[in-house]
Amino acid sequence: MLDRRSALASAKPYTSSVLQIGEAHGFSLLQVAGLAKAISPITGKLPVKVGLAVTSEGRTLMRTGPNQFWIIGPEVDDIETKLPEIAIITPLSHSRTRIVIEGEPARNVLAKGVPLDFHHSAFKSGTFAMTGLHHTPVLVHCVGENRFEIYALRTFAVSVYEWLTDAALEFAR
Amino acid sequence: MTAFRRLDKGGRIDREKSVNFTYDGKSLGGFAGDTLASALLANGKTLTSRSFKYHRPRGIMSAGVEEPNGLFAINGNEPNIPATTVDLVEGLAAQSQNAWPSVDFDLMAVNSFAAPLFQTGFYYKTFMGPFKKSWMFYEPFIRRAAGIGKGSCEKDPDRYETAHEFCDVLVVGAGPAGLTTALVAGRSGARVVLVEQDLELGGQLLSETDRDFEMWRTTQVAELRSLANVTIRTRTTAQGLYDDNLVVLLQRHENHDAARGRPRQTLISLRSKAIIFATGAIERPLVFPNNDRPGVMLASALRTYLNRFAIVPLKRALIVTNNDTAYKTAFDLAEAGIAVTMADHRNVIPSDLLSRAAMLGMAMFPGTGIADVEGAKQVTRVQLAGNHSATIECDVLAMSGGWNPVVHLTSHSGIKPVYDDAIAAFVPGGYAKNHFGAGAVTGKFGFESVIKDGNAAGADAAKAAGFDKPATPVATIGAKDRAYKISPHWAPKTTGKGKAFVDFQSDVTVKDIRTAHDEGYVAVEHLKRYTTLGMGTDQGKTSNINAIGLMAELREMPISQAGTTTFRPPYTGLAVGAIAGRTVGLHFRPYRLSPLHDANKAHGATFIEAGLWMRAWYYAWAGSTPETAYIREMELVRNGVGIADISTLGKIDVQGPDAAEFLNRVYVNGFAKLPVGRARYGVMLSDDGVVLDDGTTTRIADIHYYTTTTTAQAGEVMSWFEYLLQTQWTDLKVHVTSLTDEWAGMAVSGPKSREALQLAFPDADVSNENLPYMGCLDVHLDGVRIRILRLSFSGELAYEVHVPAEYAGSLWEHVLKVAEPLGIRPYGLEALASLRIEKGHVAGLELDHRNTLDDLGLGKIAGKEKSYVGKELRFREALQAPDRWSLVGIELMEPDKKLRGGSILFSAGDEIKGHGRGYITSVTWSTELKKFIALGLYQGGLKHEGEDIICAFPLKNEQVKARIVSPHFIDREGARLNA
Amino acid sequence: MRIPCPHCGQRDVGEFRYGGDASKARPAHGTGDMKAWHDYYFLFDNPKGPHDEYWQHVLGCRQWFKLTRNTATNEIGEQP
The missing domain is CATH 3.30.1360.120 (Probable tRNA modification gtpase trme; domain 1)
Structure with missing residues (x-):
């Protein structure tokens, strides 16, 4: 094992x-690049500027670049599978x-x-x-x-x- | 013999708290509130030190940071500390400097008799001949005879910190001006930091006796302490001013204790929206023959010792001045029962001073200065000159040559100070944006005007920081300022036989400055360097302006045209440890541990630093020294199977619709047509056509690539990708992310590596058909996605296994356990590097940012038709020259000798001299060829294959015979790779 | 020195990496014009005063951006 x-x-x-x-x-970290409006229907409202964090449905959402977000969730999180195909996803846990x-x-x-x-x-x-x-x-x-x-x-x-x-x-x- | 004594009462010292300290090993006592200087004076130590060049007896001259004479080694490890800046603490050990065997009886004082030799320019003139390296020969002897403290060779036992701070308004200095501005700014609501180098707030007020002043001081201090938005830092010196309102502060802590993590000093980088300079002024000495005898002191310092430390001259004091302020010292001394004689350079003295002096029974000599000072180890008699030529017997001679505003910090911003005739001194030549001056630094010396200006400056600074609500001004005490009157007196016209010192610490006299003038070193910057004026640890705080005044006189020009030297940080000396902070030992730089670090440790790895990484060098199973271990590890990989930690490779996630196009541009070879599930070796160039890095890129999915870089260039390549995508090729839809930390990697190498993988991943098909050379396979083990790349750095059948970092240790143990029957063992960096040398793979040592593709034998892989970064400049004429230093293999021809990395290469017939025709980049013992082999760069490269060469290693005076061969020492056809 | 990152705000210069002169246009990719690349890569003005530069917030958001810095005073001007 x-x-x-x-x-x-x-x-x-x-x-x-x-x-x-x-x-x-014990957390998961998913980096998502793409437009906020394409991602937010899944994640909840994304922060508008770099430096702000919001929490939504047990996850912390951070804007880490102009079009880049970090989703910090529980250790096992299935959000990756729900995100739109257009988003560029990089697991960084x-x-x-x-x-x-x-x-x-x-x-x-x-x-x-x-x-x-x-x-x-x-x-x-x-x-x-x-x-x-x-x-x-x-x-x-x-x-x-x-x-x-x-x-x-x-x-x-x-x-x-x-x-x-x-x-x-x-x-x- | 002593010139001073302590009074039974008075002063700010706490007689209830006695403090023991040692001076040159002898136990002495003082009180809390003393400085080392005041405690020494109170103990009758008038002669405390010897001067820099002439070893003349010297005593404490000041009561502040300007002290040129009283320098000590403190607690055995820190030299050149002015006694005036050291708070007396229990157990303090002060050691005198630059005297042997002691300051009282200093044999080096013979230098004084040889004084004519030591006049200015002496070193330059005398020790530059007769032969070329004379100075280098003489220097150690001179340094021993002339000098100040010695640095310690021991590790600094104390702890130092660095920190960052931010505020709205910084106030530098807590005299009347500083207290006023800080309070006004604080009342406005701004975040205020008030710094004061003294241990108490008040500045000059701490040396006053007037109760109104003390009331005013305690009232303001109490209010400042009550404000939550005001931070007060005492024992804190503003050392330098830098761009964007960055002020570097040095805080000296009262109770430092390294064992408990408590620092001795903290260097604070403070950024403030607005800065108020309330740095005050420093009294300057007068220049006259033998003005350096122990017992000669600044007038204001004598007053400080009297009023703050309750120390007075034994019986008699003579005071010489050219301005009004010294009269405060005279009157206070006279009131304390000391017999005071007053010599004033001015013929006309304000009448109120004269009548007060008469009332106190002081002897007055107007229009009179000093002709000479007598006394071998302390002042005994003073000869007057001018209107009166009396000889005065005295214990202490106090002098005042006027006041120099402390313009150091404002000058750090690049604004030169300007000369103000009214006070015969330099004041700030202006202020940078959001900078303000208040108090004596601006040339205003009267209390009432300082408070008035301070109120304005405090409000202005608060407003500049965004706090424009008007705050209540600080009240004055309603006294009347007297006008400050001075008649500058720079130096006597003649100095006779006695030395008249301008710079006490550097032993620069009037005569030296005249010599410099006569020899043409008239510019202030030249004067400084020729005479060493102002170059001591005090940085000329008491000497620079007198020297400029004297030089201006010699040049018969106004001082304003003579100019000043450049003021540079730090304002006062500071421990090197404070600059380093905790950037020492383990924290000298960050270190980087592979996700397999603990696993490596468990398997007996010895580690080696590679950049910031700690890498597994070799493992205990193979031997106890690297020389023996790596050979066994190489044999393991060539004959069986080994596993190595390659997590340090740079790894980049390249995703997006234009990922293929992007990679196709940055690599010289094509990536657009790379099939999904396949990897390719790639080389990239910089814009100038020189090789930047190499690595492997795997196509994970149509628009998703996984790129590896060399360990050394990982950061560089990542930044380069980002630069191109974010600034130049913004039309390409590609996102890059570093995966170096996300994924760990291990190489499983050797003829039995496929068997090992089959055992490790029983559900995966790792056959040659399903996973051919340069293939990629994602497998799952216990639900964890693992990526297997069939790549080889060693030339053997080999795989890279990449796994999310937190599973790495567990997977490593799994592979070692299940492949145990195959004899698998870990191998380290040394073997990894040696195996690649045998195979002829280039690595960091060859990719030195000077080679082209052709130099490295990689020209063939560049696409002929496609465009790529660096293509244009790659074909520059010089980069195409036929005799460029290019990659070759080298075989040692003398079996009992060694090849060494860095050896210089010569053709067999060459004279062994100069840069040669190339050099060795990497060396190893070849387990296959049973000899030393190397890679190197050689003029003309493989055109010389088969030729004999000499490898010279001048550091060991070695020359060995070798031969140029192909860099591919083993398996040129690649049969093993493709097995 | 402080540098305004367009995404993270004012930060200390130590968080940034200098990326060279931004006043010159990089030749288009694949033009094959050696002279243009030579001039772009090797020839620079060395102005005393305002200078357009590339910087990367390498210890922050990793974004590259342009700014104008006065080489004599380190004053940062408007973004070019």
């Missing part, structure tokens, strides 16, 4: 009294590792590596940014007041994870 194994399978979750870092495994960082200093930890404004008023829940962390491309998705999901390239996941947990050290109380 073939088993799935995450890039962070042997990484330890990081916990301090103010901050948690760990992996959120294995290409990204999802790291979750949550806690009061989460924004400060991210600001160490990412040249973006992480102030509450500037990086709000429901928005995301494709940017660089530790020289690697990441998608940082704010999913709560001080909770972020980071989609890192699978092959860089261990490096990024170690970087994050090291960056977190100074905030431990």
